[in-house]
Amino acid sequence: GKGLNHMEKRIAICPGSFDPITKGHLDIIRRAANLFDEVIVLIMVNYTKTNTAFTAAERVEMARRVTADIPNVRVDYYAGLLADYARQQGACTLVKGLRAVTDFEYEFQMALTNKKLYPNLETLFLTTDIQYMYLSSSVVRQVASFGGDISEFVCPELLEDIQKRLAPAPGVLPNA
Numbered sequence: 254g255k256g257l258n259h260m261e262k263r264i265a266i267c268p269g270s271f272d273p274i275t276k277g278h279l280d281i282i283r284r285a286a287n288l289f290d291e292v293i294v295l296i297m298v299n300y301t302k303t304n305t306a307f308t309a310a311e312r313v314e315m316a317r318r319v320t321a322d323i324p325n326v327r328v329d330y331y332a333g334l335l336a337d338y339a340r341q342q343g344a345c346t347l348v349k350g351l352r353a354v355t356d357f358e359y360e361f362q363m364a365l366t367n368k369k370l371y372p373n374l375e376t377l378f379l380t381t382d383i384q385y386m387y388l389s390s391s392v393v394r395q396v397a398s399f400g401g402d403i404s405e406f407v408c409p410e411l412l413e414d415i416q417k418r419l420a421p422a423p424g425v426l427p428n429a
């Protein structure tokens with residue numbers, strides 16, 4: 254394939270399930286967009302998270318809505334191997350957010366695996382913004398499914414759609 258050199262566009266990928274995309278994700282995406290010529294937010298299939306709350310098409314659409322103002326970001330979906338996608342796109346870097354030590358072991362393993370599959374691809378870890386350290390998509394799903402306030406966790410333009418999907422119907426609260 255074509256080698257990477259400094260004359261080419263530096264393309265980074267922010268991969269994940271984004272089920273749904275949170276303010277923590279968006280912070281990492283914005284910071285990646287400041288570092289690279291182009292950033293691809295890649296919605297992926299994770300076989301340990303098969304029961305997603307949102308379909309791939311919905312996750313893509315939500316990610317597009319909240320990144321519409323960042324000119325060098327685009328959103329894509331891929332159901333295959335991340336290393337293959339990166340090679341196809343000529344991406345040089347995977348950008349991942351690191352929250353706490355609990356993220357480390359898994360991310361370390363993934364980074365080494367991807368390096369084996371595609372040695373030209375680097376994995377870059379950005380430390381979470383401290384205000385999003387606790388935040389994950391599963392926290393959003395959990396809180397929303399009990400009718401809790403998720404406005405601190407997700408972008409305002411997604412709030413209603415996420416609540417509609419996840420909030421308990423009135424009168425059928427799980428413990429009612």
Ligand code: ADP
Nearest residue numbers: 268269270271277349350351381385388389390
């Ligand atoms: P989650 O772990 O929330 O289900 P994903 O699988 O969609 O998220 O993860 C995509 C990427 O976003 C991962 O690199 C993950 O570490 C990062 N990420 C998720 N939430 C945050 C956050 N609050 N701060 C920084 N990075 C985050």
